[in-house]
Amino acid sequence: MEQVFSIQHYHHHHHQHNSNSNSNSNGTRIAGSSNTTPTTATNTAGGATAMTPPRTLALNRNYAASDTSGEHDGDTEYPDSRYECAICIDWLNEPVLTSCGHRFCKSCLSDWLENHNQCCPLDNKQLSTEQDIFPDNYTRREIEQIKHKCPNSPHGCAVVASPIELHRHLPSCPYRRQLQQQQLEEKCPFASIKCDFVGRPETNQLEEHIKTDMPHHMQLMLQAFQQTAIATWQPHKPSTSSLENGHKAGQLAPPPQYANGVDEQIVQSMYQRIVVLEQRTREQETRIENLNKQLRRQQPIDARYSNGTIVWRIEQLSALVERLRSNANNQVYSHECYTSPYGYKFCARLNIQPRKPHVLSLHVHLMQSENDFHLDWPFKGRIKLCMVHPGDASLSQHDTIMTKPEILAFHQPREAISTRGFGFLEYANISNIMQLGFCADNRLLIKIEINIV
Amino acid sequence: MANMAVSRIKREFKEVMRSEEIVQCSIKIELVNDSWTELRGEIAGPPDTPYEGGKFVLEIKVPETYPFNPPKVRFITRIWHPNISSVTGAICLDILKDNWAAAMTLRTVLLSLQALLAAAEPDDPQDAVVAYQFKDKHELFVLTARHWTNAYAGGPHTFPDCDSKIQRLKDMGIDEHDARAVLSKENWNLEKATECLFS
Numbered sequence: 001m002e003q004v005f006s007i008q009h010y011h012h013h014h015h016q017h018n019s020n021s022n023s024n025s026n027g028t029r030i031a032g033s034s035n036t037t038p039t040t041a042t043n044t045a046g047g048a049t050a051m052t053p054p055r056t057l058a059l060n061r062n063y064a065a066s067d068t069s070g071e072h073d074g075d076t077e078y079p080d081s082r083y084e085c086a087i088c089i090d091w092l093n094e095p096v097l098t099s100c101g102h103r104f105c106k107s108c109l110s111d112w113l114e115n116h117n118q119c120c121p122l123d124n125k126q127l128s129t130e131q132d133i134f135p136d137n138y139t140r141r142e143i144e145q146i147k148h149k150c151p152n153s154p155h156g157c158a159v160v161a162s163p164i165e166l167h168r169h170l171p172s173c174p175y176r177r178q179l180q181q182q183q184l185e186e187k188c189p190f191a192s193i194k195c196d197f198v199g200r201p202e203t204n205q206l207e208e209h210i211k212t213d214m215p216h217h218m219q220l221m222l223q224a225f226q227q228t229a230i231a232t233w234q235p236h237k238p239s240t241s242s243l244e245n246g247h248k249a250g251q252l253a254p255p256p257q258y259a260n261g262v263d264e265q266i267v268q269s270m271y272q273r274i275v276v277l278e279q280r281t282r283e284q285e286t287r288i289e290n291l292n293k294q295l296r297r298q299q300p301i302d303a304r305y306s307n308g309t310i311v312w313r314i315e316q317l318s319a320l321v322e323r324l325r326s327n328a329n330n331q332v333y334s335h336e337c338y339t340s341p342y343g344y345k346f347c348a349r350l351n352i353q354p355r356k357p358h359v360l361s362l363h364v365h366l367m368q369s370e371n372d373f374h375l376d377w378p379f380k381g382r383i384k385l386c387m388v389h390p391g392d393a394s395l396s397q398h399d400t401i402m403t404k405p406e407i408l409a410f411h412q413p414r415e416a417i418s419t420r421g422f423g424f425l426e427y428a429n430i431s432n433i434m435q436l437g438f439c440a441d442n443r444l445l446i447k448i449e450i451n452i453v
Numbered sequence: 454m455a456n457m458a459v460s461r462i463k464r465e466f467k468e469v470m471r472s473e474e475i476v477q478c479s480i481k482i483e484l485v486n487d488s489w490t491e492l493r494g495e496i497a498g499p500p501d502t503p504y505e506g507g508k509f510v511l512e513i514k515v516p517e518t519y520p521f522n523p524p525k526v527r528f529i530t531r532i533w534h535p536n537i538s539s540v541t542g543a544i545c546l547d548i549l550k551d552n553w554a555a556a557m558t559l560r561t562v563l564l565s566l567q568a569l570l571a572a573a574e575p576d577d578p579q580d581a582v583v584a585y586q587f588k589d590k591h592e593l594f595v596l597t598a599r600h601w602t603n604a605y606a607g608g609p610h611t612f613p614d615c616d617s618k619i620q621r622l623k624d625m626g627i628d629e630h631d632a633r634a635v636l637s638k639e640n641w642n643l644e645k646a647t648e649c650l651f652s
Contacts, residue, residue: 087556088520089461112521112555119554121556
C-alpha cells in the first residue's frame with residue numbers, strides 16, 4: 001500500500017491532501033455509489049440478464065462487467081454517465097461545461113467545434129468558444145478522487161490512481177503484455193467445468209456459443225455436480241450402512257439420495273463451502289505472489305541486516321573506468337550497509353582523480369540514517385577493505401583503517417551522504433587490477449567490513 | 454486521433470453487444486478486420502413494413518477522424534427503398550452526412566437506419582425511381598419492396614407472379630438481378646422491361 005500512495009503523490013502534488021485522506025475510503029465510496037446510479041452501459045446491459053447461467057457463475061469478464069458492481073474497482077472501462085465524455089465515450093479529461101449543460105473533454109469539444117459548425121454534439125445548440133464553454137473543475141476534482149486499481153492488478157501491478165492517470169499509466173504498465181496475451185482469447189465461463197471453447201473477445205462467438213451449446217453445458221454441470229457430490233459425500237457415510245448393504249470399501253459411495261431433502265441441502269452447502277474456500281485460496285495465492293514480488297523489489301531493506309558488510313560487485317569495469325576518467329565529477333556509489341540494525345549507515349565510493357588517471361580511489365562515507373540521533377559521535381571503529389581475487393584468495397588485497405576522532409569523515413553526517421569520506425586516494429592501480437586477474441568477466445568485487453570497536 | 458477512433462469503436466462495439474436490441478436479434482455487428490476500421494452490421498426489417506422478416510447487411514467503414522466525422526455506411530444487401538440506392542446501397546440519411554454529431558454511436562446509427570426503413574422520406578430520395586414509385590404507385594412499391602426483401606434478405610413473402618416474370622427474362626439470357634431491377638423499375642410491366650433491355 002505504501003508504494004501505491006507514493007505513486008499517487010508523485011502524480012499530483014497539489015492534491016496531496018485529498019488523495020491522502022480520501023484515497024482509501026473515498027475510492028470505495030464513489031465506486032459504490034455507481035452501483036445505485038447505473039451507467040448507460042448498464043441500462044442497455046439489461047438484456048444480458050436474460051442469459052442467467054453465466055451470471056451465476058460470474059467468471060467471464062464480459063458478464064461481470066455488465067453488472068458494473070462497485071467491487072470491480074479494476075474495471076476502469078465504464079465511467080458513470082456523469083463522468084463520461086459523449087465524444088470519446090471515456091472518462092472526462094479536463095472536463096468543460098457548455099452553456100447548454102453538457103460536459104465534454106476539453107480537447108474533444110474543441111476538436112469537434114473546429115471541424116464543425118459550432119454546435120453542441122448533444123443538442124445542436126450554437127456554442128461560442130469564448131462565451132459558452134467553461135472549465136468544469138468540480139467534475140475534474142471528483143474524477144481525480146476516484147481511485148481504481150490498475151486493470152493489470154491481477155498480474156501484480158500495485159498502481160492505484162484516478163482513471164485519467166491510469167490512462168497515462170497503462171501504456172507503460174510493466175504488467176501490460178501478460179494481459180494483452182490473455183485478451184486474445186476469451187474463455188467460456190463454463191471453462192471451470194471443462195468446456196474448452198475459446199473465442200476472440202471482439203467477436204460475439206462466445207455469446208453464440210453460450211446460447212447454442214446449452215445442452216452441452218448442462219451435461220457438464222451434471223457431471224461436475226455428481227463428482228462434487230460424490231467427493232463430499234464419501235467421508236460422511238463412512239462404513240455403517242454401505243458396508244452392511246454389501247458394498248465394498250473400494251466402491252464409490254452412492255450419489256446422494258435426492259428424495260431426502262436434508263441430504264441435498266448438505267451436498268449443496270458443502271459445495272458452496274468448497275467454492276468459497278477455493279476462491280479464498282486463490283485470492284491468498286495471488287496475495288502471496290504479490291507480496292513476494294514486493295519483497296524482491298524492496299531489497300534495500302536488507303541493508304539493515306548487512307552487519308556492516310558491503311559486498312560490492314562492480315559490473316562492466318572497463319566501461320566504468322572510461323566513464324570515471326572522462327570527468328572528474330563522475331563517481332560511483334555502492335549500495336548502503338548498516339553496522340547493525342540500529343547502527344551506523346555507510347556506503348562506499350569509487351572515482352578517478354584527473355591527475356592520476358591510472359589509479360582508482362576508494363572512500364567510505366557515512367550516511368544519514370534514522371539512528372543518528374541515538375548513536376555516539378564521532379564513529380569509532382575498524383574498516384577493512386578487501387579487493388577479492390576471484391581465482392586465488394591469497395592474492396586478494398587487504399587494507400585496514402582505524403578511525404580517529406579528529407577525522408571529520410567520521411563525524412555525524414550533515415547531508416544524506418557525508419561530503420567527507422575516508423579511504424585511499426590511490427587504492428589500486430587499474431592496469432594491475434586487469435593484469436593480476438582481479439577482473440574476471442569484466443567484474444570487480446570489493447568487500448568492505450565496518451565494525452565498531 | 455486514429456487512436457481515439459479505435460478506442461471508441463471498441464467501446465461502441467461492446468455497447469452494441471450488450472444492448473437490448475442484440476438480445477432481440479434486431480441489430481447485430483461484427484468485425485471485418487483486425488484494425489477496427491471496418492465492421493459489418495445487420496439490421497432486421499422492422500415489423501409492419503415491407504422489410505419485415507428480412508435481415509439487411511451493412512458495410513460500415515470508420516474514418517480516421519471518427520467520431521468527428523460520421524462512419525461511412527452502405528447496404529450490402531440489396532433493398533428497394535426511396536432513400537437507399539437500389540444499385541449501390543448508398544444511403545441518404547441526414548445523420549450520416551451534415552447532421553452527424555459526435556455523440557452518436559454505431560448503435561444509434563443502426564437504430565436510425567432501422568427507423569429509416571420504417572419511415573421513408575420520398576421527398577429527399579437517394580433513388581429517384583423508387584421514390585417515384587413510392588409516391589405514385591404505393592401498392593406496387595410495397596409489393597416490390599417485399600419481393601426484394603424475399604429475394605435478397607430472406608423475407609417470408611413470395612410472389613409467384615414476379616418470379617415467373619423474372620424467369621421469362623432469364624430465359625432470354627438476362628441476369629436474374631438485372632431482370633428484377635428492370636421489372637421493378639418498370640412497375641412489373643414485362644413488355645416495357647423487355648423493351649428497355651433490348652432497345
